[in-house]
Amino acid sequence: MAGLQTTVSSDVKKANENGNGLILYQNYQSYFCLKVVFALHEKKLKFKSHIVDLFRGEQFEPWFLKLNPKCEVPVLKDGVKIIPDSRRIIDYIEDNFSNGDVPRLIPEKGSPEYQNMERMRDLLDNVPIQLVTYGCIFNPSLTGKMKLTSQEIKIRQGVFTAQENILTDLCEKNREFKDHYLVKKNNLARLTTLITDENEVEKGILDVEYALNEVEKALVSHEGDKKKWWLCSEKFTIADISLCILLTRLQMLGLTDKFFKDNNLPNIQDYFKRAQQRDSFKKTMNQGDGIVNKFSSLDTKEQVFVTVGSVAIVLAAAGIATFLITRNK
Numbered sequence: 668m669a670g671l672q673t674t675v676s677s678d679v680k681k682a683n684e685n686g687n688g689l690i691l692y693q694n695y696q697s698y699f700c701l702k703v704v705f706a707l708h709e710k711k712l713k714f715k716s717h718i719v720d721l722f723r724g725e726q727f728e729p730w731f732l733k734l735n736p737k738c739e740v741p742v743l744k745d746g747v748k749i750i751p752d753s754r755r756i757i758d759y760i761e762d763n764f765s766n767g768d769v770p771r772l773i774p775e776k777g778s779p780e781y782q783n784m785e786r787m788r789d790l791l792d793n794v795p796i797q798l799v800t801y802g803c804i805f806n807p808s809l810t811g812k813m814k815l816t817s818q819e820i821k822i823r824q825g826v827f828t829a830q831e832n833i834l835t836d837l838c839e840k841n842r843e844f845k846d847h848y849l850v851k852k853n854n855l856a857r858l859t860t861l862i863t864d865e866n867e868v869e870k871g872i873l874d875v876e877y878a879l880n881e882v883e884k885a886l887v888s889h890e891g892d893k894k895k896w897w898l899c900s901e902k903f904t905i906a907d908i909s910l911c912i913l914l915t916r917l918q919m920l921g922l923t924d925k926f927f928k929d930n931n932l933p934n935i936q937d938y939f940k941r942a943q944q945r946d947s948f949k950k951t952m953n954q955g956d957g958i959v960n961k962f963s964s965l966d967t968k969e970q971v972f973v974t975v976g977s978v979a980i981v982l983a984a985a986g987i988a989t990f991l992i993t994r995n996k
């Protein structure tokens with residue numbers, strides 16, 4: 668859950684009072700959820716997380732399907748309002764929680780910064796991230812060193828087969844949602860064909876490279892008093908959120924090794940170092956008390972189990988040590 672700074676201004680406090688009912692249905696490892704969480708932290712809005720276990724197929728359960736028939740996280744609930752889709756959610760919080768001092772993530776409409784931000788946001792949001800993510804996981808030779816253990820890679824490689832089995836079972840169990848499940852199954856089959864085709868994955872990687880080159884050009888153009896600008900403006904915008912989450916994913920996949928080789932894209936590298944220092948970025952990446960980074964591919968219950976297990980081992984070791992020390996005295 669988001670922590671609130673103690674020194675928030677009264678306008679931010681007001682927005683938080685309004686925002687107290689915000690519930691984000693999300694998963695810590697989801698690319699699209701991370702964007703929303705980042706935006707919520709940038710705006711210093713309080714929210715509660717409801718974790719949806721994607722590895723076990725919780726997104727296909729009837730209760731979630733009623734929230735989002737597409738069976739996808741994130742979904743935001745604000746009182747009786749239900750908003751699915753990361754882009755729509757970010758626009759919603761920007762439209763509804765931008766009073767007074769609450770930081771705005773969109774420049775003034777009609778300004779050159781606004782136009783730039785829209786172009787960059789579209790460019791970055793349209794990279795085929797699912798194809799590139801799973802494409803690299805299935806074809807590791809196409810990327811550099813992934814920040815995932817071999818066990819984590821194996822789990823991810825098994826996700827599609829596991830989900831197909833879950834969906835087959837659910838078609839029988841929840842017949843009223845059969846049509847939704849069949850759409851999901853078809854999407855899975857289509858994606859599986861794409862990610863196992865090296866040529867398609869390479870094309871996806873080229874799309875990402877094209878987007879990054881455009882970003883580099885934009886950053887290079889920031890001269891003189893614009894030296895300290897973020898991607899499109901002096902202020903951090905929605906396009907920065909899209910860029911930071913993309914760079915984080917590329918880093919996890921080992922693709923930054925490839926893109927940043929021989930000090931390529933130096934302005935993006937400097938930008939990313941600077942962006943990672945932001946409080947909101949750190950909070951986003953440290954969700955779930957940092958468990959997310961340590962056991963990035965395990966589901967929530969296993970994560971808790973591993974943590975509890977590790978704590979138990981440490982306590983047991985400390986107990987034995989104390990026993991031996993006192994006995995030897």
Ligand SMILES: N[C@@H](CCC(=O)N[C@@H](CS)C(=O)NCC(=O)O)C(=O)O
Nearest residue numbers: 697698699738739740741752753754
């Ligand atoms: N366009 C959607 C995409 C959301 C999406 O693809 N979410 C993934 C997690 S990153 C998901 O829920 N996948 C589960 C599934 O499709 O079964 C958005 O921007 O929110």
